Amino acid sequence: MMFTPDVWEVIWLSLQVTTTSVLIGILIGIPAGAFLGLYSFSGKRLIVILIYTCMGLPPVLVGVVVYLLLSRYGPLGSLDLLFSAEAMIIAQVILVTPIITGLTMAAVQAKENAYWETAKSLGASPFQLMVTIIKEARGGIWSGIAAAYGRAISEVGAVMLVGGNIEHHTRVMTTAIILETRTGNFSGGLQMGFVLLSISFLFNSFMMVGMLNQMKARKR
Amino acid sequence: MNRLELQNIAVTYDERTILDVDHISFERGKMYGIVGPSGAGKSTLLRVINLLEKPRQGSMGFFGTQVELSSLTHASGLSIQRQMGYVAQKPSMFHASVFDNVALGLRYRKLDRSQIQALVHEALQYVELSHLANQRANTLSGGEAQRIALARALVYEPALLLLDEPTASLDPSNIKIFERVIQMINLKKKTTILMITHNLPQARRLADVCLFLFHGRIVEYSETDTFFSRPACHELQDFVSGRMIC
Numbered sequence: 001m002m003f004t005p006d007v008w009e010v011i012w013l014s015l016q017v018t019t020t021s022v023l024i025g026i027l028i029g030i031p032a033g034a035f036l037g038l039y040s041f042s043g044k045r046l047i048v049i050l051i052y053t054c055m056g057l058p059p060v061l062v063g064v065v066v067y068l069l070l071s072r073y074g075p076l077g078s079l080d081l082l083f084s085a086e087a088m089i090i091a092q093v094i095l096v097t098p099i100i101t102g103l104t105m106a107a108v109q110a111k112e113n114a115y116w117e118t119a120k121s122l123g124a125s126p127f128q129l130m131v132t133i134i135k136e137a138r139g140g141i142w143s144g145i146a147a148a149y150g151r152a153i154s155e156v157g158a159v160m161l162v163g164g165n166i167e168h169h170t171r172v173m174t175t176a177i178i179l180e181t182r183t184g185n186f187s188g189g190l191q192m193g194f195v196l197l198s199i200s201f202l203f204n205s206f207m208m209v210g211m212l213n214q215m216k217a218r219k220r
Numbered sequence: 221m222n223r224l225e226l227q228n229i230a231v232t233y234d235e236r237t238i239l240d241v242d243h244i245s246f247e248r249g250k251m252y253g254i255v256g257p258s259g260a261g262k263s264t265l266l267r268v269i270n271l272l273e274k275p276r277q278g279s280m281g282f283f284g285t286q287v288e289l290s291s292l293t294h295a296s297g298l299s300i301q302r303q304m305g306y307v308a309q310k311p312s313m314f315h316a317s318v319f320d321n322v323a324l325g326l327r328y329r330k331l332d333r334s335q336i337q338a339l340v341h342e343a344l345q346y347v348e349l350s351h352l353a354n355q356r357a358n359t360l361s362g363g364e365a366q367r368i369a370l371a372r373a374l375v376y377e378p379a380l381l382l383l384d385e386p387t388a389s390l391d392p393s394n395i396k397i398f399e400r401v402i403q404m405i406n407l408k409k410k411t412t413i414l415m416i417t418h419n420l421p422q423a424r425r426l427a428d429v430c431l432f433l434f435h436g437r438i439v440e441y442s443e444t445d446t447f448f449s450r451p452a453c454h455e456l457q458d459f460v461s462g463r464m465i466c
Contacts, residue, residue, distance in 0.1 A: 114312035117272055121306035122325040122372065126294050132324075136315060 006168075011195060014172040017085055017159070018152040021092035025100045025148055028093075030141060033104025034130045037137075038116065048105070054098035059091075063161030066091045070162065083164040088172070091158035096148035103147060107140025108133050139211060146207045153200055173199075221284040222248040224269070224380060224412060229278035229289070231264050231436075239264045239275070239436045248283060248379070249410035251402070253417060253427030253444065257459070260433040262416045266382045269414070270306045271297045283379055302329060305373030309385040311365045313357035318349070318368055321357045325376045343371040346401050363394035370398060374405055381405070383415040387422065399426060420460060424448055432456045 036048065068074050070082040070090075081087045111133055119132045134141065156174035163170035165179060173196045180189035224246040231239040239261040246252055254262050267273040269280065271292065278289045282300045305325075314321055322343055326336045344350040347367040352360065360368060366386060373381060381402070387395045403426065405411045417423050423430055423444070430447040432440035432455070440447065440456045451457045 114310075115314065117308070118312040118314075119324070120272060120294070120301070121270055121304070123298070123302035123328045123376070125298055125328070128328050129294075132314070 007192075007195075009168065010171050010173055010176050010192075011199075013085060013170070014153065014174075014196075015199070017088045017092060017172060018149065021089045021152050022096055022100075022145065022149050024089070024093045025096040026145060029097045029100030029144070029148075030104050030134060031130070032097075033101040033141075033144075034108050034134050034137075036101070037105040037108030038130060038133060051098050051102045051105070055102050057095055057098065059095060059155050059157035060161065062091050062094050063158035066094065066158065066162045082162065083166060083170060085163070085170060087162040088159045088170060091162050092152045092155060095155060095158065096152050099148040099151060100141075100144045103144025104134075104137070104141050107137035107144065110140060111137045142207055142211055146204055149203055150200060153196065153203075221281060223281070224248075224283060225281035226269070227279050227281075229265075229268060229275050229280075231261070231268060231273065231275045237436050239268065241265070241278070241438055244431075244438055244441065245281075246412055246414065248412050249406070250428045251406050251413040251415065251426055253415055253423030253430040254433065255417060255420065255423055255430060255459070256433035261436040262433050263384050264436075265433065266306070266384050266414060266416060269380075270304055270382050271301050272306075302376070303379045305376070305378035305381045307366070307369045307373050307381075307383050307386045309388050311369035313360065313365055313368065315358060316356075317353070318344070318355050318357050318360070319353040321368060322372045322375055325372060329376060339375050340371075343375040346374070346404070347371045348397055363390050366390055367394065367397060367401075370401060374401075374411070377409055377411075379412060381411050381413045383413065385416050385418065388418065395422075402426070420448075432459065 036044065036051075066087060067082065069076045070079065070087055071077055072082075081090070115133055115136050116129065119129050124132055154174060156178060159170075159172055160175050160178065163172070163175065165171050165175040171179075173192055177189045177192045177196075180186070180192060226241055226244050228243075229239060229241040230237065254265065256262050264273060268275050268278070268289065271289075271294075274292070275289050280287050280289055282303070285300060287297065287300060314324065319340055322340045323336050326339055331339070341350065341353070344353055347370055349364060349367055349371070352364065352368075357365070357368060366389075370386065383402070387398050390398065399422070402413055402415070406413050415423075415426065427444045430440075430442065430444050431438050432447070432451075432453070434453075434455050439453050440451060442452075447456075448460055451460055
């Protein structure tokens with residue numbers, strides 16, 4: 001496999017779809033997870049069970065549901081998003097948001113008692129309290145983001161269904177691997193897989209460097 | 221109203237009564253010592269006052285503001301909470317510098333940078349730890365951390381300071397500094413102080429008034445001299461004379 005403009009296009013779209021969906025997942029998942037970790041309310045247990053269940057959502061199922069919602073006769077058919085990068089992002093947001101929410105909740109709960117009481121007794125408003133605890137729990141939250149990024153970039157079932165693997169339009173690395181394999185070009189598929197793994201390795205290295213710097217700063 | 225008042229406070233866990241206070245008031249500017257055996261409800265009393273724990277029932281008059289504690293939310297109790305400082309037996313230091321830890325309460329109150337700078341340095345001077353301002357708070361010794369926790373609680377000049385066995389694990393030199401600071405702010409700023417302690421000589425040394433809690437009830441409440449020299453109830457007589465009570 002050569003790094004032709006077509007290959008770069010596939011890599012670039014993969015990064016765009018994955019990063020956008022993880023960023024949206026962060027915007028939803030971190031506040032939601034922090035809220036669930038900090039506060040008790042009726043129905044919380046059910047919500048927590050649902051989140052943990054959704055952390056293991058089958059991508060193909062998500063793909064089918066998003067496909068039906070976005071198909072011409074579906075409730076969101078008028079948006080004309082099926083077989084687009086936006087549809088792939090929607091599917092991936094559904095997959096990664098529960099992961100970020102669940103792991104943020106666990107990280108916040110681990111820090112909760114002593115820090116919650118200290119921040120509250122110092123006069124933190126509910127919002128300030130949440131921000132303080134998120135800062136304290138950032139190590140665990142980074143892990144959640146890394147897990148979500150790994151899931152998103154390696155995901156194939158949902159993006160294949162709602163994106164359609166259309167060349168120059170919705171082809172990403174994972175769907176390109178499937179295509180290469182189906183056409184008997186195993187070498188091309190493996191090389192694309194290696195590129196995917198390398199991106200994942202680089203992303204996790206950046207995360208690890210950030211976390212190590214944080215740990216060093218804590219020890220200083 | 222220049223007092224803190226509690227009425228009909230009841231805290232129960234699984235049908236077990238932890239705290240049962242009909243009425244008690246604390247005058248502004250006085251220092252109160254709270255003593256009693258473990259499990260008597262002392263910490264629960266402070267946590268209820270500091271709005272960290274919601275009682276089953278009860279109301280509080282906070283220097284003129286009356287609140288129903290059982291229905292108070294975090295947001296609705298915020299203006300009262302911001303007039304209190306709290307130091308626990310084991311301080312929790314946030315993963316930041318000593319300066320940032322002490323500044324936290326001021327940042328919550330949205331004070332400007334120059335005010336924060338000045339107030340934090342003043343508070344650090346009180347506890348004699350100005351030289352540690354830039355050090356990571358989680359590298360402090362136990363005694364230093366407790367003095368920083370005190371600076372963090374008094375930096376925003378609370379009307380009420382709640383201390384839950386703050387010197388229980390400190391060495392004599394740290395205890396001396398800690399006691400000097402709370403005496404000074406009690407005198408200078410007229411801060412009302414409620415301090416739980418198992419150290420009876422400390423209560424005798426510092427408090428104007430002492431309370432004895434036993435099985436969730438306040439069974440003795442009197443001026444410190446009377447409290448120790450002429451205790452009325454036999455549980456307190458046993459407690460101050462070092463006999464076992466349960």
